[in-house]
Amino acid sequence: MTLGARRVAASFESLIVTSTFPRLLLDHAARRPSAPALREKDFGIWQTLTWSELAALVRALACGLAEAGLQRGEHLVVIGENRPRLYAAMLAAQALGAVPVPLYQDAAATEYVFPIGNAEVAFTIVEDQEQVDKMIEVRASCPRISRIWFDDPRGLRHYDEPGLAPLDALVAAGRAWDEKHPGFFEAEVDKAKTSDVAALFFTSGTTGNPKGVVHTHATLIDRAAAGARFDKLTADDEVLAYLPPAWVGQNIFSYAQWLVCGYVVNCPESASTVTIDLKEIGPTYYFAPPRVFEGLLTSVMIRMEDAGRFKRWLFDRAMALARRVGPALMDKKPVGSLDRLRYAIGKVLIYGPLRNTLGFSRVRVAYTAGEAIGPDLFTFYRSLGINLKQLYGSTETAVFVCLQPDNEARSDTVGVPIEGVELKVEPSGEILVRSPGLLKEYYKNPEATAEVLTADGWYRTGDAGFLDAAGHVKIIDRAKDVGRIAGGDHDGALFAPKYIENKLKFFPYIKEAVAFGDGREKVCVFVNIDLEAVGNWAEKRNLPYGGYTELSQKPEVSALVKECVAKVNADLATDEKLAGSQISRFLILHKELDADDGELTRTRKVRRGFIAERYDVLVDALYGGKSEQYVETQVKFEDGRIGKVAATLKIVDVPTFAPVGRAA
Amino acid sequence: MVARPTGEVILDVHNISLRFGGVKALSDISFDVREHEIRAIIGPNGAGKSSMLNCINGVYQPQEGSISLRGQTFRHMNSRQVAQMGVARTFQNLALFKGMSVLDNLMTGRHLQMRSNLFQQAIRWGAAEREETEQRVVVERIIDFLEIQAYRKIPVGRLPYGLQKRVDLGRALAMQPQVLLLDEPMAGMNVEEKQDMSRFILDVNAEFGTTIVLIEHDMGVVMDISDRVVVLNYGRKIGDGLPEQVRNDPEVVSAYLGTVH
Numbered sequence: 070m071t072l073g074a075r076r077v078a079a080s081f082e083s084l085i086v087t088s089t090f091p092r093l094l095l096d097h098a099a100r101r102p103s104a105p106a107l108r109e110k111d112f113g114i115w116q117t118l119t120w121s122e123l124a125a126l127v128r129a130l131a132c133g134l135a136e137a138g139l140q141r142g143e144h145l146v147v148i149g150e151n152r153p154r155l156y157a158a159m160l161a162a163q164a165l166g167a168v169p170v171p172l173y174q175d176a177a178a179t180e181y182v183f184p185i186g187n188a189e190v191a192f193t194i195v196e197d198q199e200q201v202d203k204m205i206e207v208r209a210s211c212p213r214i215s216r217i218w219f220d221d222p223r224g225l226r227h228y229d230e231p232g233l234a235p236l237d238a239l240v241a242a243g244r245a246w247d248e249k250h251p252g253f254f255e256a257e258v259d260k261a262k263t264s265d266v267a268a269l270f271f272t273s274g275t276t277g278n279p280k281g282v283v284h285t286h287a288t289l290i291d292r293a294a295a296g297a298r299f300d301k302l303t304a305d306d307e308v309l310a311y312l313p314p315a316w317v318g319q320n321i322f323s324y325a326q327w328l329v330c331g332y333v334v335n336c337p338e339s340a341s342t343v344t345i346d347l348k349e350i351g352p353t354y355y356f357a358p359p360r361v362f363e364g365l366l367t368s369v370m371i372r373m374e375d376a377g378r379f380k381r382w383l384f385d386r387a388m389a390l391a392r393r394v395g396p397a398l399m400d401k402k403p404v405g406s407l408d409r410l411r412y413a414i415g416k417v418l419i420y421g422p423l424r425n426t427l428g429f430s431r432v433r434v435a436y437t438a439g440e441a442i443g444p445d446l447f448t449f450y451r452s453l454g455i456n457l458k459q460l461y462g463s464t465e466t467a468v469f470v471c472l473q474p475d476n477e478a479r480s481d482t483v484g485v486p487i488e489g490v491e492l493k494v495e496p497s498g499e500i501l502v503r504s505p506g507l508l509k510e511y512y513k514n515p516e517a518t519a520e521v522l523t524a525d526g527w528y529r530t531g532d533a534g535f536l537d538a539a540g541h542v543k544i545i546d547r548a549k550d551v552g553r554i555a556g557g558d559h560d561g562a563l564f565a566p567k568y569i570e571n572k573l574k575f576f577p578y579i580k581e582a583v584a585f586g587d588g589r590e591k592v593c594v595f596v597n598i599d600l601e602a603v604g605n606w607a608e609k610r611n612l613p614y615g616g617y618t619e620l621s622q623k624p625e626v627s628a629l630v631k632e633c634v635a636k637v638n639a640d641l642a643t644d645e646k647l648a649g650s651q652i653s654r655f656l657i658l659h660k661e662l663d664a665d666d667g668e669l670t671r672t673r674k675v676r677r678g679f680i681a682e683r684y685d686v687l688v689d690a691l692y693g694g695k696s697e698q699y700v701e702t703q704v705k706f707e708d709g710r711i712g713k714v715a716a717t718l719k720i721v722d723v724p725t726f727a728p729v730g731r732a733a
Numbered sequence: 734m735v736a737r738p739t740g741e742v743i744l745d746v747h748n749i750s751l752r753f754g755g756v757k758a759l760s761d762i763s764f765d766v767r768e769h770e771i772r773a774i775i776g777p778n779g780a781g782k783s784s785m786l787n788c789i790n791g792v793y794q795p796q797e798g799s800i801s802l803r804g805q806t807f808r809h810m811n812s813r814q815v816a817q818m819g820v821a822r823t824f825q826n827l828a829l830f831k832g833m834s835v836l837d838n839l840m841t842g843r844h845l846q847m848r849s850n851l852f853q854q855a856i857r858w859g860a861a862e863r864e865e866t867e868q869r870v871v872v873e874r875i876i877d878f879l880e881i882q883a884y885r886k887i888p889v890g891r892l893p894y895g896l897q898k899r900v901d902l903g904r905a906l907a908m909q910p911q912v913l914l915l916d917e918p919m920a921g922m923n924v925e926e927k928q929d930m931s932r933f934i935l936d937v938n939a940e941f942g943t944t945i946v947l948i949e950h951d952m953g954v955v956m957d958i959s960d961r962v963v964v965l966n967y968g969r970k971i972g973d974g975l976p977e978q979v980r981n982d983p984e985v986v987s988a989y990l991g992t993v994h
Contacts, residue, residue: 112873113885223878224936341883 086294086505089261089286091127091164093328098124101331104304107153110338110346118153120331126154126240128254130161133243135253137192137216141166141260144188144269148172148181148203149196151310151336154220154236156324158194163267163286164258170269170281171315178203183278184271185211187513192216194236198224205230263287269512270317272464281512282317282464291489292467292506293325299472299487300434306332306353307431311343317464318438322356325467347428355435359442362457365427366449387419388452395420395452400476420453429455434475436460438483443575447480459483461542465521465528467506471542482541492542498533498563499548533565535646545647550677552587554649562649564592566677569650572640576633577602581662583675584652585688591653593691595680596630597661603629618716621657627721630657634723641726648728654691655723656698658684659716665705687718696720740768743944744789744912749798751784751968758784759795759968766912771938771945773955775979776965777988782948783825785965786914789946790822791815802912816845821910823901825917825948831890835881835900836872838889842907843868875903878940879933895926899933906937913937915947919954927951931958956980964988 088096097106102121109116118126139145145162147169149155159169170188172181174196181203184190191213193204197220204217216232218239219225225233247254267286271279296302310323323334332354337346344365373384394408404412424430435450435457442459450457456475461483462468470492473484486492491503507528511517521529533551534544545551545565554562566584573582573596580599586592600617603626607614614620638651662668668680681688683702690698701715744766751759759781766772774782787793789800791812799806802818821842829838846868847854853861876882879899884892889900898918905913918934919927931954937943949955955962955976962979964972972978972985979985 110882112870112877113882114873223940226939338882339880341880345883 086263086287086290088290089163089258089263089265090267090290090325090328091160091258091261093290094120094124094127094160095258097328097331101304104331105333106327106331107156107334107336108350109153109336110342110349113338115335115349123153123157123160126157127160127164128247129240129243130154130157130236131164131243131254131257132247132250133239133241134161134167134192135165135257136242136246137239139165139167139192142266143167143192144170144190146170146172146181146185146188146190146193147195147314148193148200149174149220149314150340151314151319151323151334152196152220153336155194155196155314156334158236159268159324163261164254166257166261166265168266168269170271171320172271173313173315174200175313178206181207182210184281185214187278187281188269189213192218194218195220197221201225201228201230201233205233261286263290266509268320270315270320270464280514280517283509283512284467285509288467288506288509289321289325290329292469292504293321293329295488295506296321296469296472297326297330299469299474300354302326302330302332302354302434304331306330306433307335307350308332308354309335309337309343309347309350309352311337311340311346312356318356318468321468322354344428348426349428351428351431353431353433355429355432357435357437358439359437359446360440362437362442362450363446366446369423369427384419387415388449390415391420391452392448395454396448399451399454399456399478416454424453424455429453432456434458436472438462441571441575442480444480445575447478451478461544463530465508466502466504466530467508469506470502470504473541477539477541479541482537482543484542485540486542492536493527494535497548498535498545498551500530500532500534500542500544501527502530503527537645554586554592555588555590557590559591559649563646564650565647568647569594569637569641569652570675572637573633576636578606578629579633581669581675583662583677583680585677585681585691586650589692591692592650593688594634594652594655595684595687596634596655596657598626598630598657600661617661618659618714621659622716622719624719627657627719630655631721631723638723638725642728651725652723653725654720656687656691656718656720658687659700659718660702660704660714663704690718690720742766743768743803744946745801746785746789747799747801749785749788749795749800751781751788751793751795757968759788759965761798762965762968762970763798764963764970764973766944766946768944769938769942770960771934771947771958773959773962773976774946774948774965775950775952775955775962779967780965781968782965783916784968786822786916786946786948789815790820790914816908819908819911820914821905821908821912822914823898823905823916823918825920827897827901829889829897829901829904832888834886834888835892835903836876836885838900839872839875839903839907840865840868842904843871845908871909872907875906878906878936879903895922895929898922898926898930902930902933902937906941906943909941910943912944912946915945915949917948917950919949919951927954934958 097120103119105117106120106123107118145167147155147158162169172184185207193214195201195204195217201217201219208214218234218236220236222235263286265286266283267289268284270282272282273279308323312319314320327334335350337343373381390411394404394412397404432455435455437457438460458473458478461471469487470490471484472487489504493501495501503526531548532544533546533548534542537543546567550566552564554560554564564586569584570582573579578599579596581597583595584592598621603620607620612623612625620626634652634655641651642648664671669675686700687698697717697719699717701713704712704714706712742765746762746764749759749762774785776782784793788795791810791814794809799808847864849861849864853859876885881899889897919930934945935958938945959976961974962976963970964979964985966988971988972982
């Protein structure tokens with residue numbers, strides 16, 4: 070029996086959720102009243118809020134909100150960074166049977182109009198002046214907003230806006246009301262059922278309006294508990310809450326799992342102090358998207374460049390050893406005793422101090438998700454002995470679908486389905502998931518709900534992937550983008566453009582890539598070089614160039630990119646399903662793909678269809694077997710002027726490899 | 734923008750004349766500053782703006798005229814005495830201890846409030862330790878206010894210029910002054926840094942009620958944030974009033990604004 074199948078079978082033992090979030094809070098407050106629940110660095114000192122203090126704060130806020138007229142089932146918008154009082158506000162809303170709606174704190178005011186209107190929001194609790202200003206702006210189009218409370222009064226002293234009040238006033242009013250209505254709070258908490266709606270998360274749709282994902286106490290708590298059991302999280306863990314609270318991942322890691330496990334959530338002093346605070350706290354459980362790990366690695370490398378020659382030599386030696394031995398040690402594979410000894414010395418001299426500088430000294434479990442992570446980046450952290458793993462999930466699945474077990478982390482899979490999860494792959498390649506953590510519905514959007522939830526309770530993830538031989542799920546692309554090769558030697562082979570593009574983009578010299586191949590006999594790609602990286606590379610080789618276009622067409626640069634593409638092909642050849650989609654030909658585009666020209670989305674995703682149309686001459690040349698092609702393109706400059714870029718682009722053939730079985 | 738209530742005259746400059754040998758830096762200047770207001774002093778290079786600030790500050794002793802702060806008139810007072818009366822300032826070319834951390838620089842701003850002696854401070858004993866904690870509380874509030882938490886332990890010399898300016902403002906604020914003199918707080922800054930600094934100046938004024946006298950070259954900034962403006966040219970006052978009045982005064986336009994635009 071494969072590992073994956075065994076884990077899927079274990080799902081039937083899944084525990085039944087019997088509690089709600091406010092109930093969990095009161096349990097912690099009763100069992101461990103003086104244990105820390107939240108810490109926030111304020112005025113240079115970590116200030117602790119214990120479970121009993123937090124419960125008292127939530128009680129006051131709930132009573133205040135009740136007095137203000139918040140009804141069961143109504144929505145309360147919460148906007149701000151991770152702040153203890155905003156967390157308390159979400160708990161207070163849930164205690165009353167109302168639904169907290171966290172929204173992204175960095176969104177523009179206009180982006181709030183839809184969710185606030187859609188959820189018929191009257192009450193809002195926001196962090197500071199910046200958010201209050203946005204709420205006042207939104208009020209023009211959402212007149213239903215009647216109250217705005219703010220956490221930080223700075224700069225708001227002289228505001229004269231109806232319904233605007235500090236959170237302190239709400240707490241004070243709540244305390245007074247609580248005294249007059251003893252027993253009210255407990256009665257309200259007891260009314261809550263696990264099937265009640267607990268939170269509404271708006272997902273940023275790539276097209277159209279965002280959709281409100283409805284989760285109940287049961288869905289969130291079930292997944293939070295399953296994840297906690299998987300990684301054996303306890304009340305002794307420490308978490309740093311620094312990602313937007315409106316994002317479901319942040320909500321799971323530092324709200325749902327926090328209440329389930331009772332560990333400590335630490336709120337940084339400000340967005341700019343996160344790295345300092347990370348080092349001070351030394352979290353044991355950590356989450357970050359790949360770009361954060363990449364940023365940390367870059368800062369280490371830049372500082373090493375400035376170090377003395379001996380230190381650099383030592384660092385390079387130690388890291389070479391770590392890359393060779395570290396991941397094997399992490400995966401509990403056999404390692405020679407001499408290497409073990411060398412690694413132990415490296416740990417004292419380099420790895421330990423480096424982990425400490427990064428703030429990862431105590432990390433027991435670290436996750437990355439959201440986008441593909443480069444193998445080198447992933448290995449760097451694992452080789453230092455940091456237990457970095459990947460997970461798979463989305464807002465709709467309350468995050469936890471697949472997780473990587475401690476000794477089975479790989480950069481190209483997302484782990485095994487965890488307890489409670491059933492997973493199947495459609496013939497089209499789309500992954501379907503059934504688990505107790507699935508969304509209840511999209512708020513007021515039955516058509517969208519029907520699109521993703523099948524009658525027998527499966528959720529369509531929209532992602533294409535498969536289970537590999539070890540039972541790990543491998544995600545290759547969005548299902549709608551996956552195609553098939555037609556004709557030629559690899560007729561019918563799976564083609565996942567984003568998978569190929571990501572592999573290319575892991576090379577520092579390649580900034581963007583666009584892969585074509587659906588319904589064609591072979592795969593061809595457009596490449597954008599990274600001007601900075603390739604520019605540096607060219608300077609070291611005394612290659613003169615006048616700009617992007619000239620640099621991109623240098624024969625030396627072509628050869629450099631060809632090497633990268635060949636490596637990707639060698640890698641693809643080892644893949645069970647994608648060996649047939651190796652890259653046959655490529656060209657380097659004469660201009661950088663730009664959102665202003667409509668070639669990228671604002672979040673820098675390539676718009677493949679648009680690019681194929683715009684550069685149809687180039688696509689024809691790639692497939693027509695030409696060795697070069699002249700092209701002229703209109704571009705929009707940043708100051709709004711329109712210009713023209715023209716060049717003759719060389720088309721390069723790349724060797725492909727015969728498929729080989731995966732080396733285990 | 735939010736209206737700030739301005740109060741009584743807090744600082745009265747009366748017929749000030751300042752000479753360096755034969756050079757007349759200031760001649761017969763009078764103006765007043767009301768409590769809680771932001772008062773700008775503008776003028777072309779060499780108009781005597783910094784000299785005016787140095788007179789208020791006690792760095793220069795004017796040969797004629799008097800300055801009164803809250804009705805207390807002084808003619809010969811040194812800068813320490815002026816500081817003790819609640820006047821703090823920042824400098825055009827920064828006056829920070831470059832090798833010291835942001836935190837330590839701000840702590841120097843609390844020096845006047847320290848009562849313990851050198852010996853006690855050296856061994857950090859008894860009153861000295863308690864005092865340092867008290868002063869640190871004040872300084873931490875300023876760090877929070879100016880949003881420089883990430884730079885507490887970093888030597889000031891390593892910070893970018895715009896941040897150094899902010900630390901300079903913080904050091905002056907650490908004195909918890911009633912009157913804050915700012916000598917070109919936005920010199921050499923880009924648009925974004927200027928916006929930030931303007932925001933901080935307005936916030937200081939609104940949150941702490943601090944009266945602010947500032948010298949500034951950027952007319953946009955002056956017109957936006959100040960309540961009243963004094964215009965100097967060749968050591969003489971040629972205009973005084975609300976920003977709109979000053980902007981439309983033909984003499985001011987020809988002397989100053991005209992040459993800029």
